[in-house]
Amino acid sequence: MxxxxxxxxxxxxxxxxxxxxxxxxxxxxxxxxxxxxxxxxxxxxxxxxxxxxxxxxxxxxxxxxxxxxxxxxxxxxxxxxxxxxxxxxxxxxxxxxxxxxxxxxxxxxxxxxxxxxxxxxxxxxxxxxxxxxxxxxxxxxxxxxxxxxxxxxxxxxxxxxxxxxxxxxxxxxxxxxxxxxVAREMVVYARRNGDAPQHSVMLRHRDHVSDVVHRVQDVIDGHFTERLPLRALAVAAGVSERTLTRAFGEATGLTPLRYQQLLRVERAEHLIGQGATVEAAAHAAGFEDARMLRRLRARLVGSPP
Structure with a gap:
């Protein structure tokens, strides 16, 4: 390009x-x-x-x-x-x-x-x-x-x-x-939309300067369809589980699990918007079944973190 x-x-x-x-x-x-x-x-x-x-x-x-x-x-x-x-x-x-x-x-x-x-x-x-x-x-x-x-x-x-x-x-x-x-490399806040609330979970929760949390988000962003135990995330960040949970909440207002769930729901909604069935979208986003996706969509979408 x-x-x-x-x-x-x-x-x-x-x-x-x-x-x-x-x-x-x-x-x-x-x-x-x-x-x-x-x-x-x-x-x-x-x-x-x-x-x-x-x-x-x-x-x-x-x-x-x-x-x-x-x-x-x-x-x-x-x-x-x-x-x-x-x-x-x-x-x-x-x-x-x-x-x-x-x-x-x-x-x-x-x-x-x-x-x-x-x-x-x-x-x-x-x-x-x-x-x-x-x-x-x-x-x-x-x-x-x-x-x-x-x-x-x-x-x-x-x-x-x-x-x-x-x-x-x-x-x-x-x-x-x-x-x-790129935004992290440049040490700037990441904004996606100029005239509307940010719609991307990845960008919306990257407007902080915690390197520990960014490292964990990098792991979750790349593997959100997989099972990610808190202990494994803490090891990747080089901190205790308690420290990670506290730092993640302070930086994003979420737990690591909640952040992963939001990424999964966002991915599933994108696939549904492209014509996939709810069942196919659920499996592609890492859910065990469509029922879990439906419950999380009702609970998370549009609700405060």
Whole structure:
């Protein structure tokens, strides 16, 4: 998968570096990512004063590839970031052929110039939301959210929210476990949805800094369909069962067993949503029978931890 960053003069470093760090971490995990940096001119000044150098030549793009436009300095759209017709056409054509385009902060203006915001939900930094709505009246600007996804057009609020956007794209492509691993490597909270409660159990209960609990969650995440005695989890963490139970509860609000059950129920619900029978989904998720799944769904789904 290629991730192409389109750089505009006065680009904000964190708008670029946050998502770039996410995707480079995924690449380091061996998942076959290529990162490219392109611009209309090779020398790209940044808002923070560090000069960057990009390529004027775009790599070939396929439907699995992503083009991401980081934001740039400007109190209103139109002061910077005006793209040439050929660049706008590249963005529009990539999306038309089935590819994904994304933006951070003011980068939404680039997508607007390419006609990709018309009729779609989108967002940008809170200081620029009114300007985005004024400049692209056919767009449906969603205010005060981290990011918005609409038909392979992904826009984020800006600055650090670009990390959340990138983690969402990783979770969509590779699953929440990989996204959680990347978030842990980057020492950031893992968020999956920009405008709704987090739906992934793996991500929802990873917003802590307990290394002991993360190690146990790694074990449970990878083997939640199997029987996992508390003693074995404590050995994996290098602590006593009592210490593990206390630390796990403080970090997640759950017991290790409850966390495993939530993962099983979530997996079963996903399979049912894909057309599997309740019985087949129950067995695939690690339950002995469908009755146990039904009981846990009634007890756990929608209930407080």
């Amino acid at each position: 290629r991730v192409v960053f389109l750089l505009v003069p006065q680009v904000h470093l964190l708008d670029l570096a946050g998502p770039a760090q996410v995707f480079s971490t995924v690449r380091d995990l061996g998942l076959g990512y290529e990162l490219h940096y392109v611009a209309e001119r090779e020398d790209v000044p940044t808002a923070q004063g560090i000069p960057l150098r990009a390529s004027a030549n775009w790599p070939p793009l396929g439907v699995d590839d992503l083009v991401l436009v980081p934001g740039w300095r400007g109190h209103r759209f139109g002061t910077h970031g005006l793209l040439t017709g050929s660049t706008r056409a590249r963005l529009a054509e990539h999306h038309r052929r089935g590819g994904t385009v994304a933006s951070v902060c003011a980068g939404a203006d680039a997508l607007g110039q390419a006609g990709l915001l018309d009729g779609r939900r989108c967002t940008t930094h809170h200081d620029l939301q009114d300007h985005l709505a004024e400049r692209y009246p056919a767009a449906r600007v969603v205010r005060d959210v981290l990011y918005v996804v609409d038909d392979r057009v992904v826009t984020s609020a800006g600055i650090a929210s670009g990390i959340d956007l990138a983690l969402h794209l990783v979770a969509t492509r590779h699953g929440p476990s990989v996204a959680a691993q």
